[in-house]
Amino acid sequence: MIASDVRAHARAEAERLTRLFMEAGALPVEAAILQPAETLLDLYGEDIRARAYVTSDPLRGEMMLRPDFTVPVVQMHMESGADPARYTYAGEVFRRQETDAERPWEFLQVGYELFGGTRPHEADAEVFAILQSAVGNLTLRAAMGDIGILVAAVKGLKTTAARKAALLRHIWRPRRFRALMERYAGRTPVPATRKALLAAADPFADAGPEIGLRTRADVGARIAALREDANSPPISGEEVALIESLASVREDAPYALSALRDLCVDLPAIRPAVARLSDRLDAMAARGVTVETLEFEASFGRTTLEYYDGFVFGLYAPGRPDLPPVVTGGRYDALTRVLGRGREVPAVGGVIRPELVLRLRGAP
Amino acid sequence: MSLRLGVPSKGRLMEKTFEWFGARGLRLRRAGSERDYAAVAEGVDGVELVLLSAGEIPAELASGRLHLGVTGSDLVREHVPLWDMKLRPLAELGFGNADLVIAVPQFWVDVDTLADLDAVAAAFRRRHGFRLRIATKYHRLVREYLQASGVADYQLVDSQGATEGTVKNETAEAVADITSTGDTLRANGLRILSDGLIHSSQATLFKSRTAAWGDRERAVMRQLEDVLAL
Numbered sequence: 001m002i003a004s005d006v007r008a009h010a011r012a013e014a015e016r017l018t019r020l021f022m023e024a025g026a027l028p029v030e031a032a033i034l035q036p037a038e039t040l041l042d043l044y045g046e047d048i049r050a051r052a053y054v055t056s057d058p059l060r061g062e063m064m065l066r067p068d069f070t071v072p073v074v075q076m077h078m079e080s081g082a083d084p085a086r087y088t089y090a091g092e093v094f095r096r097q098e099t100d101a102e103r104p105w106e107f108l109q110v111g112y113e114l115f116g117g118t119r120p121h122e123a124d125a126e127v128f129a130i131l132q133s134a135v136g137n138l139t140l141r142a143a144m145g146d147i148g149i150l151v152a153a154v155k156g157l158k159t160t161a162a163r164k165a166a167l168l169r170h171i172w173r174p175r176r177f178r179a180l181m182e183r184y185a186g187r188t189p190v191p192a193t194r195k196a197l198l199a200a201a202d203p204f205a206d207a208g209p210e211i212g213l214r215t216r217a218d219v220g221a222r223i224a225a226l227r228e229d230a231n232s233p234p235i236s237g238e239e240v241a242l243i244e245s246l247a248s249v250r251e252d253a254p255y256a257l258s259a260l261r262d263l264c265v266d267l268p269a270i271r272p273a274v275a276r277l278s279d280r281l282d283a284m285a286a287r288g289v290t291v292e293t294l295e296f297e298a299s300f301g302r303t304t305l306e307y308y309d310g311f312v313f314g315l316y317a318p319g320r321p322d323l324p325p326v327v328t329g330g331r332y333d334a335l336t337r338v339l340g341r342g343r344e345v346p347a348v349g350g351v352i353r354p355e356l357v358l359r360l361r362g363a364p
Numbered sequence: 365m366s367l368r369l370g371v372p373s374k375g376r377l378m379e380k381t382f383e384w385f386g387a388r389g390l391r392l393r394r395a396g397s398e399r400d401y402a403a404v405a406e407g408v409d410g411v412e413l414v415l416l417s418a419g420e421i422p423a424e425l426a427s428g429r430l431h432l433g434v435t436g437s438d439l440v441r442e443h444v445p446l447w448d449m450k451l452r453p454l455a456e457l458g459f460g461n462a463d464l465v466i467a468v469p470q471f472w473v474d475v476d477t478l479a480d481l482d483a484v485a486a487a488f489r490r491r492h493g494f495r496l497r498i499a500t501k502y503h504r505l506v507r508e509y510l511q512a513s514g515v516a517d518y519q520l521v522d523s524q525g526a527t528e529g530t531v532k533n534e535t536a537e538a539v540a541d542i543t544s545t546g547d548t549l550r551a552n553g554l555r556i557l558s559d560g561l562i563h564s565s566q567a568t569l570f571k572s573r574t575a576a577w578g579d580r581e582r583a584v585m586r587q588l589e590d591v592l593a594l
Contacts, residue, residue, distance in 0.1 A: 045495060046507050046520055098445050098504075169486060169516065176514025179479065193476040193558065208470035209553050212531040214488060222474045222484065 006358075010108050013354035014090040017110040020134050021088035026112055029087045031072035033094075037062035039071060043338060044306065053094050065094035069111055070335065074347065078340050083116035084123075087349075103324070104355070113349030115336075121276060123348050124311045124331060125283035131327050131350045132289065132315065138360050140326060142293075144253070144313040145300025147171065148331075149260065149273040151309060153246050156269020159184060159235050162225060172306040174247075174299070181243065186234035197223065198230055242267050249298040253281055256296035280311060307335040311348065317360050326356045366412040367584040368575075370424055370433035373401055373415035377567060380459045381434050389591045408591055410584040419443075426450045428574035431581055432588075438464055438542065438565035442502050451570045454594050460567035462542045464502055466509075466560035467549050469531055469538075476558050478513045481538070485517035488537065499523035499536035502562075506540040509562045528552040569594075 022028060034055070040048050041062075052067040066072065069089050077085060090110040097103045112130055117123045132142065154167045163184050170177040182188045197203055203223055210216050242263065249259050260274045281291045301312035312330035317323050329350020337344040371381045371392065382392045385405075392413055395402040405411040416424065421435035426444045434457065440447050468475050475484055485496040496518045500506050503520050510518060521536050528548050530536035542565070543549055546556060577585075588594070 041519065042495075045516060046518065047511055049503070049520075050507060050511075101446070166483065166486075170514065173514040173516065176479075176482070176516075179514070183479075191476065191558075197473060197476075203473045204471065207473050208555075210471050211469050211553050212537050213492065213534055214469070214472065214484070214537055216471065218487070218491070219472055219474050222487065226474065 006355075009358055010354045013357055014108050014110050017134055017352055017354065018088055018090050021086075021110070021112045021130070024086065024112070024130050026086040026088035029073060029076060029089050030091070031066060031069050031076070031089060033066055033092070034063040035066050035072060036060065037064045039075075039339075040064050040067070043071065043335070050098055051095055053096055067095055068093050068351070069109065070113075070332065070349070071339065073111070073113055073349075074332075074336055074339050077113075077115050077345065077347075078336065078343060083345070085115045087111075087113045087115075102322075108354045109351040110354060111349055111351040113347065115345050115347045117346060120310070120331070120346055120348070121279040121283045123346065124280045125287050125289070127329060127348050127350055128284060128311075128313055129287040129289055131329060131352060135315065135326060135352060135357055138326070138357065139318065140315040141295070141318045142313065142315050143295040143297055143300055144311065145297045145302075146273065146277055146311055147301065147308060148310040149270050149277065149298060150243075150247060150302075152270045152273040153243055153267050156267060157235060157239055157243075160229070160232050162229065163232070163235070172302060174302055181235070181240055184235045185237065185240045187240075190230075194226070198227055238266070246270070247299050247302075249296065251296060253291045253294045253296045256298075257281065260298075276310075301330060307338070308332050309334040313350070317356075320360075323356060323359075324353070326360065327352050366410045367431045367581045367588070368412045368414055368429070369405060370414045370416045370421045370430040370435075372418040372421070372434060374417070377418055377460055378415070381457070381567065384457050384459075385592070388593065390588070408584065408587045410580065411588070422447075422451075425570055425572040426574065428572050428576065431572055431575045431577070431585070432569060433572070434567055434569050436460055436462070436565045437568045438462065438502065438505070438563055440568070440570065441563060442505050445504075450572065450574050452573060453568050454571050455569045455592070457567040457569060460565070462544050462565050464505060464540065464542055464562040464565065465546075465549075465556045466498070466506070466538065466540045466562065467543075467554040467556045470550075470553050470555040472555075478510070478515055478557060478559050481557065482513075482515040482517070485515065489517045495519040496538065497521045497536040498538045498540055499527050499530040500540035501527070502540060502542075505562055513559075528554060 018028060037054055053065040054062055056062050073087055088111060092106050093109050094106050097105050112127060114123050114127055150171060151168060154164055157164060167177060167180055170180060246263055249256050251259060257278060264271050264274055285291050301308055308330040310331035314325035315327035316325050327350060331348040333344060333346050336347050372378045385392050390405055390407040392405050395404050401415040403413040403415050405413040418435045419439060421433040422440045422443045424430045425433045440451060444450060475481055488496040498518055499521050501524050506520060523530055527539050527541040529552060530539060
């Protein structure tokens, strides 16, 4: 049970935010509460089942209670396609809580999303400034990151395309990313079974029957790829150290920027991404954002925001690590690429949680 | 109120449970005919014996309707979120041993570890347009294990029986299933990954932390602890 006056206050706050976003030029949109599970499962894999409620419809199959608005809003935009386009929405989202009974399983989100345009740094700054000023009467700590810089660094490594692709695939799973890095750097010993496989005259000698959809040719192709990988030189210790230093940059934005510029000397591949960060910070400052105290973390959002492939940010209540961020957002061009079936639109946006705003404001 | 003890109502698991308690001085037996589930515990006063399907015992313990219960540790971990806040294992009973493992076709000679499985899942998804399917009935345990190991591009498909046959039937590419010897997996052309052991399960006596523990129940529990040498 949620007390009805708390709910009414949260709704009123959501309406206030919606009006602000509409004044900024956003078109109000809605999304169905029940979303086809297939799309979400295809995007996020089994992990989404731990976060979203699954239900089913006899005719439509598995459905999910929307865990956020991003996917339906992207789909809607890809069909209409105005450029640029600004949208706002407000409504409940639903999250399964498997490990923390204190966290709410149903709460309001009010979003502001910006699609298209030709100046991404301006779009990033616009979204951040509008969301931050919408909760401007609260004292919040702002943090940002940029997955694009890490992506650029990996793409610039002096190693094979296959290794880069494997590392990029696991950008959002830091543990696996690190394990891959260690292996490609030759720091983890090659398992005995792998050595035996690559040394075998006939790897299929005791293989057993060929069953299932993965064919013998698929297995053969992977063995060939493993052979090629075994013959490729290791990623150098310097490069591993550079990636580690990059991933651990965490300072107020101006200092972070100068640390990143220093890293550009040895990692020239990140230069364009660092220049974009610099442009973004300038655009934010021009909109009145205090960038001097904005914390930059190169690994921000790396474990939670798959498909957020550039600018990412969050606003937190200081001294309240028990509370989730009040505001979160970022750029998700990669998501439009996956959902757009060949088409791709630059997209950046964020959400505010009205219940948290009220709680921090100390309202009833 | 008496102390409610839940034990499996059928088969070897029931017999072994009766033996385990009997050997320690708490005699469990069915009271009525073969068909009804009335049962009594003798040796310690105030114990109410409840016969239940092993699969129902975890939820009954978690909700506090049982004070004590015997069931597989795999079932508790699968079906009770935050199980260690609601239940406390008191004794492993030494039977009902079964391992929950991940197995792949034996002829996947290139796959020995979860890291291999992850790499193969990426290639499989590129080639077939859908995620590599792992058949299981232990969705939570398998998902948590694969997530912690950083495996991506897989999906779990539900299989409530004959899971070993799903690869041959092309409804899954790999399985996560319970095995005690591995024989059935081998007979179906499957091999366990070297780091594919998700959980080693056995029949375990659990105590509910959520049940009502009044003076009476606590007194009975102290006696039980003496008798069972817990």
